[in-house]
Amino acid sequence: MAYEHSLVALADPTRRKIFERLRRGPQAVGRLAEGLPVSRPAVSQHLKVLKEAGLVSESQDGARRIYRIDPHGLGQLRQWLDQFWDVALENFKAEAEKKDRKK
């Protein structure tokens, strides 16, 4: 449920593909697995990881499980990244000025 899990989840290329597919809208597991180069059980395992990271949420529709992108995990991740943004820009500016002085 924390940003660490989101990073681990999105580091895997197959999970990223699944996640990117969900950008088109909520989808069932079987449908998600269709275009992917891995088996359907593999997709289920990946969805579990994404869900535990708070990146996707699940809802039932008959025998199907519909998955969709969840803002919770995404929000935590964005928040964590923003902690570094200001520092990064400061460093960049400091480096640029340093090079200027050398001229």
Place this chain on the structure above:
Amino acid sequence: MAYEHSLVALADPTRRKIFERLRRGPQAVGRLAEGLPVSRPAVSQHLKVLKEAGLVSESQDGARRIYRIDPHGLGQLRQWLDQFWDVALENFKAEAEKKDRKK
């Protein structure tokens, strides 16, 4: 140099610790390794990964190499994440309204 590499780089807990340490400001390799539970060569290897992802940049100061947080990789990662943000919020709103209608 793309967002994929940033995700892989930040998925490792030790690399995250190094990255978070750099938030305090630019530091040399030896100094970075001091408080960490791994050997100095391990830190070097991690820094290489972070550098190739564009998350940190390097500059030389005598025999020392100073590392600092680089906005390039961070920016690409933020940009990629933002692609999902709007979709996530829409999904969340749609789900909330669905639950309302059930009442």
Place this chain on the structure above:
DNA sequence: ACTATCTGTAAGCCATCACTTACCGTAAGT
């Protein structure tokens, strides 16, 4: 009830990767 569809779980295998020790190059001081 029986069947077909949809999906999660278990067990096992294999590749990747984070870590260690050992080594080498380089820069600055004496």
Place this chain on the structure above:
DNA sequence: ACTTACGGTAAGTGATGGCTTACAGATAGT
């Protein structure tokens, strides 16, 4: 030139994790 400090690279090892097949549970239709 010699020594010391700093840090990157090579090689080898062990654990993690992503994949597969096989199986089990649950739902809807006939």
